[in-house]
Amino acid sequence: MPRRIKYQGGSGPFGGGVRARVDSDLGGEAYRLTVGPDGAEIVGGDEAGIFWGRQTLRQLLGPDSFRRAPIGDPADVPYVIIEDRPRFGWRGFMLDVARHFMPKDGVLRYVDLLAAHKLNVLHLHLTDDQGWRVEIKRHPRLTEVGAWRRRSRRGWGRLPDWDERPHGGFYTQDDLREIVAYAAERHITVVPEIDIPGHSQAAIAAYPELGNADVVDVAAVEVKTDWGVSPNVLNAAESTLRFYEGVLTEILEIFPGTFVHLGGDECLKDQWRRSPAAQARIRELGVADEYGLQSWIIRHFDRWLAERGRRLAGWDEILEGGLAEGATVTSWRSYEAGIAAALAGHDVVMCPRQTVYLDYRQSGDAGEPVPVGKITTLEDVYRFDVVPPGLAGTPHEARVLGAQANMWTEAAETPQRVDYQTFPRLVAFAEAVWSEERDFESFKRRMDAAHYARLDALGVAYRPPEGPRPWDSRTGAPGQPR
Template identity: 75%
Template sequence: MTGGSGPLKGEPRVEIDPALPPEGYRLTVGPDGVSITGGGEAGVFWGRQTLRQLQGPDAYRRAPVRPEPPTLPYLTIEDEPRFGWRGLLLDVARHFMPKDGVLRYLDLMAAHKLNVLHLHLTDDQGWRVEIKRWPRLTEVGAWRRRTGLGWGDPPIWDERPHGGFYTQDDLREIVAYAAARHITVVPEIDIPGHSQAAIAAYPELGNADVVDTASLEVKTDWGVSPNVLAPTDHTLRFYEDVLTEVLDVFPGRFVHIGGDECPKDQWRASAAAQARIRAEGLRDEAELQSWFIRHFDRWLTERGRRLIGWDEILEGGLADGAAVASWRGYAGGIAAARAGHDVVMCPMQHVYLDHRQADGDDEPVPFGWVRTLRDVYRFEPVPPELAGTEHAARVIGTQANMWTEAADSQQRVDYQVFPRLAAFAEVAWSHLPPPDERDFDDFQRRMDQAHYARLDAMGVAYRPPSGPLPWQRRPGIPGRPFPGPPREKHRP
């Protein structure tokens, strides 16, 4: 049905039709009102989001501002997502985001039909999840005494302590709020690298025969820490305790265990680590890292869950049943898919939203490569090496990642995430033409005509198309821009 328009009449009529895909829907607007048919409850929900779009920007406000109902075009829309995993990573470890901020981002994700929130809960700079069996993880690990500002040399410091954590009930609330919006929350607990905050809380977790772990503190600057977990039975039992409580809070199938950026120097120097390598019949430190991952892959599988990790888990042998989040480019995802493993494509060269949006001195704390709105809209989750092959179906989805070393507030996160998340959401949901054939001018026109106004109604402090506003700049805080065009690095 097309042609004509009329005022919105009451609540939409809703029904379920199992013949439609679970997240698919049919939306019909006509003189007799609105009907939404979904393949499942999620499909109905996404149909409601499309209806919200049709109602205009005021529909995104928290309360009505006009008494008259909006006028809607008469039409029928049938739609379904391209990918089942349409994700956003929020790094709440480097800079803590209070619970209300996470709930707000779930609303923003729902408005963009994204359905996976990846919460990066632990890192060298902070531990953000309450673990009752090991309380010092938050008593000590959730707080750092100061924070590096940008990447200057010599460093610039914010001398205020920084921290925070979520109680388990906070996280249950987040999970329930997400579920009501058909969003799954995937927790990340980093193993065996990115673990200095945990070692600061419990020094026996570190390689104490190599370094004075009792003197370590939660890391205050950025970069990869050399302090990694010791490959001991105690470490395994400790993280089993941690994950037991995590599984009780997060009911989703996937648990992310990191597995990335684990320097091997301490293991090379550690007599205890070398003894473990010999005892397990491992060839080297890379296989020792794989030993960690395989252990928790088996442990999670026994409990009906599934491990996902960054593409370094390919090194030393990929754990059976594990899925891969391919961040260092497409190569890790291609290798994993060809080996029969599911893949979430999130290459830093394309969808790392902490990377700068323009080349200029006005960009706040400029980091990484320039990734414009156009660049994100041209991102293709299925690389040519897999397209048209039996392995393409192994790409179960895609994800945009927002790391927060330089994003210390809700406004800074908003600036980095939007409007690029809108482009990413369209890529993740829609069956778009190949990148070179995509009509970015049409996308930009739709942004200008409607979507920036929707973001305004939701109170999003996005980067304007003309560049940062004066209060969005961070003069005097040095960044770390990457030179040249983005290229794949560190192929496994």
């Protein structure tokens, strides 16, 4: 249902309070907001709908309504009736806290920013080669060792350019329970990601027995200090499966949502090809090759999660070697992988790097900090079509749960840099996943008229529409433009 706005005529200072009630006939997350001289009434299809209606009311109340305490006199509001509902049920944002750790307060702040933009999924990328960020009590070395690296690559590039300061941090289980509860109050689901079998060098540094000891000196493996894909992947031993079952048992106790993301991407197969143990495992399992071995691992955890009432999600490489039966695909490399998964009867979350990777540079300006990837402008993100032509209008379209924008942090070492890369493009993304009918010129006018001021009130260090400021750049830090 497209948003319907009916102007009742007139406006006035808002001071009449807010009345709210649920009418399930409206449908999940839908709302009807009525504003008049006596205040506002919000009717929601459920509690989430009421909450999203409140966010729309905040917009009507002006930028100062986004401050943490009221200032000035009550704002004038137009007397309107607005009926609205989201196009998709999965409106997500992936935050990579593994490459550069974001303290808990920063994550809670991002929960508020997602809520203000009616986004309802926070995908936390908690583990990678460069850091393990979640406390696992039965395996304490994952954070004692795996949460810290001795130095970090400065920017991208092949020439040595290092920040020699150690970097690290992790969330205690109670920290994560707090984040989950805080998000739930704002009708946001937190999806944890524990990466397997690739992107696991930090785990192997902490517990060398997880690595391929017959071809690698696993005792010498450290938490990865550089970016890029690590050759150090998990072995396929039963003991490694039991180890990660223990990890996931604790993850399920922290995160009550349906989905657990297990990565499954960029798993280099060289060590498995050279490993007698891995080759024996391939023969034992009766799979065709190393791709089949990865698929077998993913299928194992797909079944393990399903037995506990959960669902596995993974990056689109989990299609290789045969897709796990209950898996949901987060399609990052292209639209084509998402189309293939949907046609095969699997749910899909679209997040193609060509359009919604927010770490990608925003212009060709030399002042862009650490230029990464292709140029992806505000308009590019706004014009993102969640349902690709290969699925639109077919029965398989229903397999598209929605989409998410991904913010990888190899080149974003501070919360300010994350803000710069994320906003205002996340605003454009939020409208793309909420509304089917869109008009970029209208969006630009609304950004200029009000929404940049809202971001200012929220304290967001966004990229200005006129381009990077002198202090936004990182002079001398090499990039990886495409």
